Structure formats: C-alpha cells, structure tokens
Amino acid sequence: MHKGFSAAPDSNDIYRTTDKRNIQGRKRCEEFLGRSAAFLAAALVVALTVSIIYFIGSKGLATFTVHGVRVTEFLFSTQWWPDRPLEEGGPAVGSLTFILGSLLVSLLAVAVSAPLSVIVAVFMVEIAPVWGQRALQPAIEILAGIPSVVYGYVGLSLLVPFIRNYLGGEGFSVLAGFIVLSIMILPTIISVSTDSLRALPPQWKEAALALGSTRWQTIRLVLVPAARSGLITAVVLGLARAFGEALAVQMVIGNTRTIPHSLLDPTITLTSAITMDMGYTIMGSLWNSALWSMGLILLLMSFLFIMVIRVVVRGGMVR
Amino acid sequence: MNARLADRLATIMFWTGAAMVLAILALLLGYILWHGIRVIDWHFLTAPPQTIVAGGGVGPQIFNSFYLLLLTMFITAPLGLLAGIYLAEYAGKRRITEYIRLSIETLTSLPSIVVGLFGLLIFVNMTGWGYSLMSGALALAVINLPLMVRISEEAIRSVPGELREASLALGATRWETMWRVILPSAFPGLVTGAIIAAGRVFGEAAALLYTAGMSSPILNFSDLNPWSPTSPLNPFRPAETLAVHIWKINSEALIPDVRRVADGSAAVLILVVLLFNICARWLGRRIYRRLTAT
Numbered sequence: 336m337h338k339g340f341s342a343a344p345d346s347n348d349i350y351r352t353t354d355k356r357n358i359q360g361r362k363r364c365e366e367f368l369g370r371s372a373a374f375l376a377a378a379l380v381v382a383l384t385v386s387i388i389y390f391i392g393s394k395g396l397a398t399f400t401v402h403g404v405r406v407t408e409f410l411f412s413t414q415w416w417p418d419r420p421l422e423e424g425g426p427a428v429g430s431l432t433f434i435l436g437s438l439l440v441s442l443l444a445v446a447v448s449a450p451l452s453v454i455v456a457v458f459m460v461e462i463a464p465v466w467g468q469r470a471l472q473p474a475i476e477i478l479a480g481i482p483s484v485v486y487g488y489v490g491l492s493l494l495v496p497f498i499r500n501y502l503g504g505e506g507f508s509v510l511a512g513f514i515v516l517s518i519m520i521l522p523t524i525i526s527v528s529t530d531s532l533r534a535l536p537p538q539w540k541e542a543a544l545a546l547g548s549t550r551w552q553t554i555r556l557v558l559v560p561a562a563r564s565g566l567i568t569a570v571v572l573g574l575a576r577a578f579g580e581a582l583a584v585q586m587v588i589g590n591t592r593t594i595p596h597s598l599l600d601p602t603i604t605l606t607s608a609i610t611m612d613m614g615y616t617i618m619g620s621l622w623n624s625a626l627w628s629m630g631l632i633l634l635l636m637s638f639l640f641i642m643v644i645r646v647v648v649r650g651g652m653v654r
Numbered sequence: 655m656n657a658r659l660a661d662r663l664a665t666i667m668f669w670t671g672a673a674m675v676l677a678i679l680a681l682l683l684g685y686i687l688w689h690g691i692r693v694i695d696w697h698f699l700t701a702p703p704q705t706i707v708a709g710g711g712v713g714p715q716i717f718n719s720f721y722l723l724l725l726t727m728f729i730t731a732p733l734g735l736l737a738g739i740y741l742a743e744y745a746g747k748r749r750i751t752e753y754i755r756l757s758i759e760t761l762t763s764l765p766s767i768v769v770g771l772f773g774l775l776i777f778v779n780m781t782g783w784g785y786s787l788m789s790g791a792l793a794l795a796v797i798n799l800p801l802m803v804r805i806s807e808e809a810i811r812s813v814p815g816e817l818r819e820a821s822l823a824l825g826a827t828r829w830e831t832m833w834r835v836i837l838p839s840a841f842p843g844l845v846t847g848a849i850i851a852a853g854r855v856f857g858e859a860a861a862l863l864y865t866a867g868m869s870s871p872i873l874n875f876s877d878l879n880p881w882s883p884t885s886p887l888n889p890f891r892p893a894e895t896l897a898v899h900i901w902k903i904n905s906e907a908l909i910p911d912v913r914r915v916a917d918g919s920a921a922v923l924i925l926v927v928l929l930f931n932i933c934a935r936w937l938g939r940r941i942y943r944r945l946t947a948t
Binding site for chain 2: 374394467475483493551572633640
C-alpha cells in the first residue's frame with residue numbers, strides 16, 4: 336500500500352529532448368491545458384487535506400479556546416458530565432474513558448490479528464503459493480470488501496448473544512469489540528505483509544536453505560527479520576484502521592461510560608461517542624465541541640500512525 | 655526439540671492459520687447469506703421501509719446507495735484520473751510532489767467518521783444544503799479520491815515504456831501520448847480498480863450518517879424532475895443508504911422485524927459487493943483481451 340511510489344522510473348530524461356521540438360500552436364496549447372488540469376487535480380488533493388486539518392483543528396480546539404477547558408483535564412480526567420447544571424458542579428468533559436476504550440480495543444485487536452496475519456502471509460508466499468493464490472488471495476479480497484456495518488451486524492447478532500450465553504455478562508463487551516475489529520483488520524495486515532515478503536530477494540532464502548537451515552529456520556531467522564519494516568508497517572496500518580473504525584465497534588461495545596474491569600465489561604470508544612451524540616448536540620455547545628475535540632484526537636492519531644510508518648520505512652531502507 | 659520436528663510443527667501452524675482465515679470467511683458469508691437469502695424477494699427489494707409495523711422493504715435505500723455511488727464516481731473518476739496522470743507523468747522529484755503524496759497518504763488513513771465530520775461542517779452546514787445526497791457524495795468523494803488517484807497512477811505506470819517512447823518518437827506531444835496511447839492501454843487496470851473502489855463506497859456508512867442523513871423522504875418513482883422534492887433524482891434531498899439503514903434500524907428502530915430487515919439488507923449489501931468484485935475481474939480480463947486481441 337505504501338510502497339511503489341519511490342520505485343517510479345524517472346522518465347523525464349526522454350522528454351527533455353522531445354519538449355524542445357517545435358510543436359505547433361494548437362498542440363502546444365492542448366499540452367499546456369492538459370498539464371494544467373492534471374496539476375490542478377493533484378493540487379486539489381493537497382488543498383483538501385489542508386482544509387480538513389484546518390476545519391477539524393479549529394472546531395476541535397474550540398473546547399479549549401472558547402469554553403476554556405484545560406487540555407490536561409480533557410485528556411486525563413474521567414469526569415464526563417457534559418450537560419450537568421451549574422448548581423451541581425457545572426459541566427465536565429474529561430474524555431479519558433473514551434480514549435482508553437479506543438486504545439484498549441484497537442491494541443487487543445492488533446495483538447490477535449497481527450500474529451495470525453503474518454502466519455497467513457508467510458503461508459501465501461513460502462509454504463503454499465499455489466493455494467495462496469487460488470484460495471486465500473480471493474478470500475482476503477472478499478474480506479476486505481465486506482462493509483464495516485456488516486461486520487458490526489454479524490458481531491451484534493452472532494457474537495454478542497454467544498458471549499452472553501456461554502461466557503457471561505451482557506454480551507456487549509470489550510471482547511466482542513476487539514474480536515470484530517481483529518477480523519476486520521486481517522485483510523489490511525495480510526496484504527501489506529505479503530507484499531513485503533514477496534519483495535525479498537530470493538537469494539537470501541536460497542542461501543539460508545543451502546546452509547542447511549530447515550524451512551522454519553529460514554522463515555524465522557532470515558525472512559521475517561528481513562521483512563521487518565514491511566511487517567511493522569502492515570501492523571501499524573491495521574492499528575490505524577482499528578482505531579478509526581466507528582460503526583462496527585459502536586454496535587457491539589455496549590457504549591457505557593465506564594472503564595472496563597474485565598474483557599466481558601462494556602465500554603465506549605471515541606468513535607462511538609461521536610457517532611451517537613453528534614446528531615443530538617447543538618453546534619457550538621460544550622458537549623458538541625468536546626465531540627469535535629475527539630475527532631481532532633482521531634485526526635492526530637492518524638498523523639502519528641503515518642509518521643511511525645515513515646520512520647519505519649526509512650529505517651528499513653538504510654539497512 | 656530437534657530442528658526437523660520444529661519444522662513440522664511450524665508447517666502445521668502455517669496450514670492451521672490459513673485454514674482459520676478461510677473458516678472465518680466461510681462462517682461470515684455463510685451466516686449472512688443463510689439468514690438473508692430467505693428474506694430477499696421482490697417485495698423486500700422494492701417496497702419502502704415501515705416505521706412501526708412489520709413487513710417493510712428497502713427499495714429506496716437500494717436506490718439511494720446506487721445513486722450516491724454514481725454521483726460520487728462522477729466527481730472522483732475525472733479528478734482521480736487527472737491527478738494520477740500528473741503523478742505518473744508530469745511530477746518529477748519536486749517538493750510539491752512530496753506534499754501531494756503526503757496528502758494522499760493522510761487522506762487514505764483518515765478514519766471515515768472524521769471525513770463525515772468534515773462533510774457535516776462544509777458540505778452540510780456551510781453550503782446550506784442540509785443532509786443531502788450531494789453532501790454525502792462529496793464526503794464519499796473525499797474517501798474515494800486518494801484511492802482513485804493511486805489506482806490510476808499505478809495503471810498508468812504499468813504501461814510498458816516502449817509504447818510511450820514509440821509514440822513520442824512519432825512526433826506526438828506528451829498529452830497526445832497520454833490520451834491516445836497510454837490511457838487506452840491502462841484502461842483494463844483503471845476499470846478493475848475503479849469497480850473495486852466502488853464496492854468500498856457502496857458499503858460505507860460512518861461518513862454518511864451526518865452528511866446524507868439517516869432518513870429518506872417519501873419518494874415518487876414516477877416523478878423524474880430532479881428539482882421536485884419527492885423525486886428520487888433530486889440530489890438535494892436527504893437519503894439513507896442501505897449500509898446506514900442496517901446501522902440505524904439496529905440502534906433505534908421501532909419495527910418488530912428488525913432482525914428480518916437487517917438480515918436481508920446485509921445479504922443484499924454483501925451480494926452487491928461480491929458482484930462488483932466478480933465484475934471487476936471479468937470486465938478487466940475482457941477489455942484486456944479485446945485490446946490486445948489475444
């Protein structure tokens with residue numbers, strides 16, 4: 336996913352000579368217009384990104400600038416009473432419960448999904464490429480295509496009753512949340528890992544086998560360490576997807592504003608709070624602004640994930 | 655434990671992992687289709703939903719989903735293609751190229767609920783359209799655009815360099831080469847990629863809750879004047895899509911047959927996405943055959 340850009344063949348050398356030819360006026364005009372349109376479309380992508388950052392940023396910061404909530408209180412307090420009247424102590428928008436909920440389910444999902452994904456990726460590249468190509472590749476593409484509400488719905492109608500009947504609790508739980516997420520992010524992690532394993536030079540494997548290593552030793556000691564930066568990228572992309580997922584989690588997590596004490600307890604995430612309350616709060620009110628600040632946290636987290644990937648990829652290239 | 659035994663055990667582990675993924679997929683598809691197929695009939699696919707009594711369908715929702723997809727593709731296909739052309743052909747190693755790539759990466763990894771929030775602010779409130787198909791299409795375009803740029807860039811790059819060189823050597827300009835030589839040969843890749851991207855758009859819900867809205871007005875399917883408020887073609891009316899419908903009836907519906915409607919909707923959604931995937935492969939192969947005359 337995040338590769339292939341740098342491998343671009345720089346074809347400008349061919350053009351440098353051709354562009355100096357004497358092209359007739361109409362053609363030159365056409366060339367200019369086409370090139371400008373292409374550039375404008377590409378520039379629009381930048382403008383869009385900048386405006387998303389600007390608008391989400393300015394709305395998200397209003398909690399702190401307009402309503403005067405302290406940043407530390409917003410991030411580290413669990414006191415969430417956005418509509419409490421003044422005589423009872425006034426409103427409070429500590430979002431720690433939401434942040435912890437998001438971190439907890441997405442990290443657990445990655446902890447389950449990452450090992451399985453790497454195993455499947457190695458299977459597709461090293462163990463049984465034919466099977467991998469015929470059965471697993473289409474399977475992963477279908478998994479990637481299943482909409483997230485459908486994952487949520489299957490979680491709600493199959494997983495939640497199962498947990499309620501056989502494991503106890505309400506069924507709506509951290510457990511249900513991270514299982515749904517871990518299945519959702521499987522295709523992301525598998526396909527990026529597969530790409531990075533395929534990109535390894537075959538000589539490394541051959542050398543390891545020629546030295547008498549078994550296949551498992553080759554995989555464990557040569558291939559997986561060599562593909563490290565790609566595998567980490569895959570896992571971070573999976574984490575990013577899990578952290579930002581809204582509806583699938585919201586449908587199974589229970590949405591109670593409490594910090595869970597066991598996997599069977601319900602909790603709430605940043606995304607599910609935004610999903611549920613954004614429509615019922617008045618634009619500009621404290622409650623509403625706090626939801627925008629949560630959106631800003633999601634935005635900042637996705638920046639963080641991109642930065643981590645950039646650092647990892649750069650580190651992988653140096654070696 | 656000796657090395658050979660460890661190797662055996664590892665092989666078993668790899669096969670088990672692969673089998674698990676296949677089993678998960680089989681369970682998911684089997685569950686959805688098993689429950690959903692018996693619900694789907696002509697009435698379910700065409701009738702409007704009910705608010706209190708049982709027996710509603712999802713006709714308008716299916717229409718909305720396809721119409722929204724069409725609007726989105728109208729916006730992103732030309733923009734994505736042009737930006738892809740720029741990145742593949744014109745962009746050198748300049749600083750602006752670096753910014754464009756960083757922006758694409760940022761947009762790709764943006765959670766869709768954040769795109770929904772942005773859409774609520776700009777396309778719903780600032781434009782004054784309210785919850786509408788157009789706002790939803792623009793929000794979906796934000797999600798779809800980076801994907802389309804990447805697809806078209808990759809499709810253009812995969813065209814062999816000789817074609818490009820031959821065309822330039824014959825005296826064609828860069829733009830002519832792009833338009834008459836490179837794009838036709840990149841076409842199968844473009845179509846396949848665009849259809850798969852369309853499948854993603856079709857199932858998207860989080861970005862639509864606060865842009866296209868969670869309600870659908872009563873539609874008169876014989877009224878084709880796009881400016882009339884009850885016309886299904888009016889792009890400035892609120893529109894609940896199939897994916898949003900599944901979410902909404904599960905969280906706040908009053909109808910007694912939520913389970914039935916949700917099962918059927920989920921199955922329709924899955925079938926359409928599967929159909930898109932199969933179509934993409936088939937069409938891509940077919941166009942490729944026709945172009946290369948093999």
